[in-house]
Amino acid sequence: MCKTIPNREAPRRVPKGADSSPLSPGFRFSDGMIAASPVSRFSVPKENKPKLQQMRARIAAAAARIMAEDGLADFALAKRKAARQLGAEDTRSLPGNEEIEAELRAYQALYQGEEQRARIRFLRERALEAMRLFEQFRPYLAGPVLKGTAGRYSDIDLQLFTDDGKAVELFLLNRRIPYDASHERHFAGDQARAVSVLKLDWQGVVINLAVYTSKEERGTLRTTHLGRPIERAGLQAVNQLVFGDANPQATLR
Numbered sequence: 001m002c003k004t005i006p007n008r009e010a011p012r013r014v015p016k017g018a019d020s021s022p023l024s025p026g027f028r029f030s031d032g033m034i035a036a037s038p039v040s041r042f043s044v045p046k047e048n049k050p051k052l053q054q055m056r057a058r059i060a061a062a063a064a065r066i067m068a069e070d071g072l073a074d075f076a077l078a079k080r081k082a083a084r085q086l087g088a089e090d091t092r093s094l095p096g097n098e099e100i101e102a103e104l105r106a107y108q109a110l111y112q113g114e115e116q117r118a119r120i121r122f123l124r125e126r127a128l129e130a131m132r133l134f135e136q137f138r139p140y141l142a143g144p145v146l147k148g149t150a151g152r153y154s155d156i157d158l159q160l161f162t163d164d165g166k167a168v169e170l171f172l173l174n175r176r177i178p179y180d181a182s183h184e185r186h187f188a189g190d191q192a193r194a195v196s197v198l199k200l201d202w203q204g205v206v207i208n209l210a211v212y213t214s215k216e217e218r219g220t221l222r223t224t225h226l227g228r229p230i231e232r233a234g235l236q237a238v239n240q241l242v243f244g245d246a247n248p249q250a251t252l253r
Contacts, residue, residue: 055088060095062086064103068112071153073144075100097228104149120148124242126205127156131235134171134209137162138217140232142210146241147231155199155206159232161217168198168211179209188216 062082063075072078075097083094108116123145131139143157144150160168172179179200186195198209212221221230233241 055093056095060099060103063100064107068107068151071151128238128242141238142230142232157208159210161212161214163214188219
């Protein structure tokens with residue numbers, strides 16, 4: 001009895017000058033190959049790319065509005081909330097943090113201009129006062145207050161550096177300043193470690209004190225392994241921001 005052999009297409013030669021990319025017609029998966037399909041289920045058909053880009057832009061704008069109006073500082077959480085609101089299930093539609101930050105600046109300039117400028121100045125003044133209090137721990141300002149994108153209800157983020165992990169807590173206890181302690185995962189270079197974060201109320205504003213070791217002051221700090229380095233400014237730079245109207249980009253380290 002003869003077996004019927006399924007009809008298989010013979011490999012086609014690609015004419016000289018024709019598109020030989022993995023998305024070209026006739027390109028097939030073979031055993032052991034990682035990318036060799038006409039249009040794999042992970043590929044984005046050309047006709048869908050404009051739709052994805054449009055959704056990406058809509059999510060970035062919605063996430064920026066959430067951050068501006070709700071005071072949310074977490075980019076990942078803001079983009080997830082925005083995606084849910086818009087019914088976007090494709091994770092390829094999610095914008096990068098830089099795209100959301102650009103939309104956030106545009107939104108604040110358009111809808112919160114005077115209010116935003118007053119808010120940033122107020123928060124930077126409070127940050128400068130706190131940095132002077134913690135001067136012995138070599139403080140740096142980081143986060144949205146430094147960048148000028150702080151929304152309503154935003155916290156102030158300070159970095160402190162000391163060889164004694166408990167010195168900052170003793171400093172607060174001796175001055176009867178109440179605080180809550182927690183830990184966050186940060187990266188110093190390529191090394192992940194738990195960073196002590198002390199949260200306290202400072203003249204009606206929440207301040208987060210992230211306590212690092214002295215040697216980490218000279219290194220690159222990130223909140224995620226592949227994330228951008230945390231931008232920061234020291235006491236002198238923040239003083240210039242508050243009283244000299246300096247450009248924050250010129251003060252970042």
